[in-house]
Amino acid sequence: MTYKATLNWMFTQLPMYQRQGKTAFKKDLTNTLALVKHLDNPHLKFKSVHVAGTNGKGSTSHMIASILQEAGYKVGLYTSPHLKDFRERIKINGNCISKKEVVQFINDNKTFFEQHQLSFFEMTVGMAFNYFAKQKVDIAIIEVGLGGRLDSTNVITPEVSVITNIGLDHVQMLGNTLSEIALEKAGIIKEHIPVVISEKQEEIQSVFLNKSLEKNTSIYYASDEIVSDYQSDLKGNYQQKNSKAAVQTIHILNTKGFHVSNSDIKNGLLNVIKNTGLLGRWxxxxxxxxxxxxxxxxxxxxxxxxxxxxxxxxxxxxxxxxxxxxxxxxxxxxxxxxxxxxxxxxxxxxxxxxxxxxxxxxxxxxxxxxxxxxxxxxxxxxxxxxxxxxxxxxxxxxxxxxxxx
Structure with a gap:
């Protein structure tokens, strides 16, 4: 198939939240687990940061990627949705996956996708994991698509989990209260893996605290930990909260064998758009x-x-x-x-x-x-x-x- 024909098949043949809404939301990880097994477990072959939240998770993911790029790392970035081209979802050091890679991945696995009736999102997650493993990235920043606990990305064991602002969005799937939605997002918190929360929201603090205790891990509120305000080329006022979450995440990565300097942090935040190609934020x-x-x-x-x-x-x-x-x-x-x-x-x-x-x-x-x-x-x-x-x-x-x- 051509690239255009491949995308048409992905978009029209299979359920996808972007097109259908809540009927595309699957409430288990069975398909994703079968897919990563079929692909020889690519998600185990690279380090990662996992980012969930209602607002700010895309910007925060791009900020973390930009900072790590400034430090000289080969950085995978998986986000959704795309704005102009599907390939925006899967990048390494700001460069989109090639059309050839997209076509080849679908052609190589089409029979499996059809047999298992995989969703658009499940296929795309598999494509990203496979690409990052093949290209031997140093680390990949993986943005949750929807929710957290049952999201297709939630098969990774990251170096750090990050949860940004929680709001009442996608209530048909995630719950009618902030606490219910926060519990779904908290589903990305893993045993002994530190978690960064971008800001304190009084009504849901206990949700994250209880989950971190249950998983025997440390919890960091970026709004408390990071006292400096950082300049960024992302000009929305709301980006201050996202930048603090990104900086706290980098601090934790530095305790896990990464080497990122203060100047890398500063330059990374000043060059998010140039380094990652992020669009549509103020x-x-x-x-x-x-x-x-x-x-x-x-x-x-x-x-x-x-x-x-x-x-x-x-x-x-x-x-x-x-x-x-x-x-x-x-x-x-x-x-x-x-x-x-x-x-x-x-x-x-x-x-x-x-x-x-x-x-x-x-x-x-x-x-x-x-x-x-x-x-x-x-x-x-x-x-x-x-x-x-x-x-x-x-x-x-x-x-x-x-x-x-």
């Missing part, structure tokens, strides 16, 4: 008018981003917004400013919420504007109605941002 797309996009898509993430929007200087605010159809709008729409001009759109995926429906729902919260047939049309309309001193924000969904970066 990303400036244009200067006049200022156009900013961000992949924040749940209440906790959007609260940070919208607060930072309020700190900017502008004449008028224009917001291009689209969401997926299972988004809990009652939790996120009240956060948005009523005095902005809205441009409602539907991201170009089957799970996208119809733009006119979003417009109607938003009107209930005094958010007013027109709806458009596509993200690009909405953005063009926002540009048309903006002056040089205005600000345009594009967001609401990862899939909206994917169409503009």
């Amino acid at each position: 990303q400036v797309l244009n200067e006049e008018p200022l156009i900013i996009c961000d992949t924040a898509h749940n209440r906790e993430g959007l609260a940070y981003v919208l607060n930072q929007l309020n700190e900017q200087n502008f004449n008028e605010l224009h917001i291009v917004i689209g969401v997926v159809n299972d988004k809990d709008l009652e939790r996120v729409l009240p956060l948005f400013p009523k005095d902005a001009n809205y441009y409602f759109c539907k991201p170009n995926i089957s799970r996208g919420l119809d733009a006119e429906e979003l417009q109607k729902r938003a009107f209930c919260y005094q958010l007013k504007g027109e709806f458009y047939d596509s993200v690009q049309q909405a953005l063009e309309a926002a540009k048309l109605h903006s002056s040089a001193n205005d600000l345009i924000f594009v967001g609401g969904s990862t899939f909206v941002v994917a169409e503009v970066v």
